[in-house]
Amino acid sequence: MSEHAHDAHTGPIKTPRQLWWTAVAAFVVPVALIMGLAVFVSREPKPQAGVDNPELATAIRIQKVGTVELRDANRPLAAGADVYKAQCAACHEAGLVGAPKFGDKAAWAPRLGQGFDALVNSALHGKGAMGPQGGGAFRDLEIARAVAYMANAGGGQFPEPETPANGQ
Numbered sequence: 001m002s003e004h005a006h007d008a009h010t011g012p013i014k015t016p017r018q019l020w021w022t023a024v025a026a027f028v029v030p031v032a033l034i035m036g037l038a039v040f041v042s043r044e045p046k047p048q049a050g051v052d053n054p055e056l057a058t059a060i061r062i063q064k065v066g067t068v069e070l071r072d073a074n075r076p077l078a079a080g081a082d083v084y085k086a087q088c089a090a091c092h093e094a095g096l097v098g099a100p101k102f103g104d105k106a107a108w109a110p111r112l113g114q115g116f117d118a119l120v121n122s123a124l125h126g127k128g129a130m131g132p133q134g135g136g137a138f139r140d141l142e143i144a145r146a147v148a149y150m151a152n153a154g155g156g157q158f159p160e161p162e163t164p165a166n167g168q
Contacts, residue, residue, distance in 0.1 A: 080149030080160055083142045087133060092150060097129040100154065108154025116158045119151055120144045 013019050084092070084102075091099040100107035111119060123143050124134035133143050141161055148158040 077163060078138060078142045080145035083138050083146035084149050087138060088146055088150060099130065102150060103153045105155040108151060112151055112154065112156045119147050123147050
């Protein structure tokens, strides 16, 4: 094999001195750059939390993380009309932000075509400007009853959901 063919297959580092400078450039220079950036970013003095308003800082540190709400699991299920009045009427009575008005058959017709399960899913998980209604003051079955009540007033013919046999 010729000397020239051997040189064509070697890397750019040919001497130990070149290897040393490559190691310095590959490790020391990036570390120095990172340290310089850290000094640059932390150069200006930053006030401690609560210096401006110690009462607010204390309130933020001791604020509640969550809440626990106890409900009567044995209370009777509310009827669709009662849930509608308590939960849904605020928007559906006036037709706020695109909510179909109660009893407006033209507005409810395209929604009724989606089926009862789709309407209940939209109510429980939210749709458009309407926030999710599931997990609030009423059980999912009670929200479904309110959906049936509203949809039936808008021309639907859905039966009001009954309590399942297992009582859930």
